[in-house]
Amino acid sequence: MSQGKLKLVGANGGANASSTVNAAAIAAANRGAVDGANRVSLKSVFTSLTKNMNAVLSFLIREYGIGSCFKVRCIDIHYATGVSVDTVQRILTKFAYEGFLTKRKIRDGRFQGLEINLKPICNHYQNYILNEASVALATVTGFQSSIVSSFNKSTYSEEALKILAVTDEEIKSKYPSVAGIGFGTDQLRQIVDKRDKYGEHLNMLLMSLEYVNYEIENGGFKDSKGKPVEKTLGYIFQVLLRAGRLSKPEGFKTAEEQAADEVEEQLRAVKEAKKRKIDALYEIWLHDLSDEEREAILQKTNTPSTRYLRHYWDTNIYGQKGGGND
Structure with a gap:
């Protein structure tokens, strides 16, 4: 022109x-x-x-x-x-x-x-x-x-208004890879306008942006033939416009799930450290045990010596010293 x-x-x-x-x-x-x-x-x-x-x-x-x-x-x-x-x-x-x-x-x-x-x-x-x-x-x-x-905010549902309140700055902060392909508040508003007009669900729209962000950061989207999607913005926009959501990607975890994993990992580390400490204390006791003491402990049992000695130490030595409360 x-x-x-x-x-x-x-x-x-x-x-x-x-x-x-x-x-x-x-x-x-x-x-x-x-x-x-x-x-x-x-x-x-x-x-x-x-x-x-x-x-x-x-x-x-x-x-x-x-x-x-x-x-x-x-x-x-x-x-x-x-x-x-x-x-x-x-x-x-x-x-x-x-x-x-x-x-x-x-x-x-x-x-x-x-x-x-x-x-x-x-x-x-x-x-x-x-x-x-x-x-x-x-x-x-x-x-x-x-x-x-038809564009006036007073006509929107409560869920739609929550989504429309999201700013481009928030998208860049929470979903940087989504913002990187050009997806912003303009696209969100278009999706909300169409879906809210017909009462179609919007409750998974923002969560789907987390899914999109994860997919982009982990190799991107693939089409039905397994080939990379070339126009990611158009693809994502049309899927969200039509379905209002994306399926949860394999391997994706929310921030809450990641936080739970970190706490569980810390707990495993604490338990492992405690076990190593107890094992070391037992080995020290066993090393210092005299032959006479060993015979006295084992004379009343038919249990293999290694297993019984550990049981004896757990019950009568470590347990009596309050170690079981660690």
């Missing part, structure tokens, strides 16, 4: 929906290099979108997330948003031209539709709805309250 000014015209063709768009700001957003001036331009971009454009874009973000490819049909978007199929097609073409997404026609078995990938600018769009549009709806041209409320 060329730099400079482009004309973003609403898919319904209304002249009042036209708005001058700064292509450089969109390109900067997709590169992750947005400055103050670009933010102002992006706000102009977002407020210029028509009601139908907002309906389509917010639906795609909620349902499929940002940054990974997904398959969809225009008829599905129509059923979800009420926007006509023809208008959906024009909107998607416009969004692709402006840099909001990439799309291509695909045929996969019985499925015939589009493969779409929402670009990073959609993160800025989503953040704008959460942070600004929900506060000042009256100033935002084309936004519907229903679109904003």
Whole structure:
């Protein structure tokens, strides 16, 4: 897309929906290099979108997330948003031209539709709805309250709110390898938005991040053929979006389990040290035992001498001295 000014015209063709768009700001957003001036331009971009454009874009973000490819049909978007199929097609073409997404026609078995990938600018769009549009709806041209409320935190379950409270800094601290592949709060929010909307479970989502962190640090993920997964971020995102959890990896232990292992290891070490001490004391006693004392101890038993001498020492020497209370 060329730099400079482009004309973003609403898919319904209304002249009042036209708005001058700064292509450089969109390109900067997709590169992750947005400055103050670009933010102002992006706000102009977002407020210029028509009601139908907002309906389509917010639906795609909620349902499929940002940054990974997904398959969809225009008829599905129509059923979800009420926007006509023809208008959906024009909107998607416009969004692709402006840099909001990439799309291509695909045929996969019985499925015939589009493969779409929402670009990073959609993160800025989503953040704008959460942070600004929900506060000042009256100033935002084309936004519907229903679109904003779909992102409003008051609509989330208690479990969802707990997850949404996690910050990027916490992810970097608790799950450094997860953060290292680019997974952060944007991905968490997309997963929560989709799953919480339909009442699907979220209780294993944060624990699954521990599993992901462990897998990455221990060789990474493998596909069904045993080959390394190349696009780990997209793979993890889609699994969590679809299932809400990952299976516990073989060998994984929680922090509590690791702490328990350490305590058990300390206990084993203490017991082993105590046993070595007792054995050494017995060997000293046995070394100092005279022949007469040995015969006197063994004359009343038919038990093999080595075994009985140890029994005698344990009971009458070590035990009598209070050693059994160590």
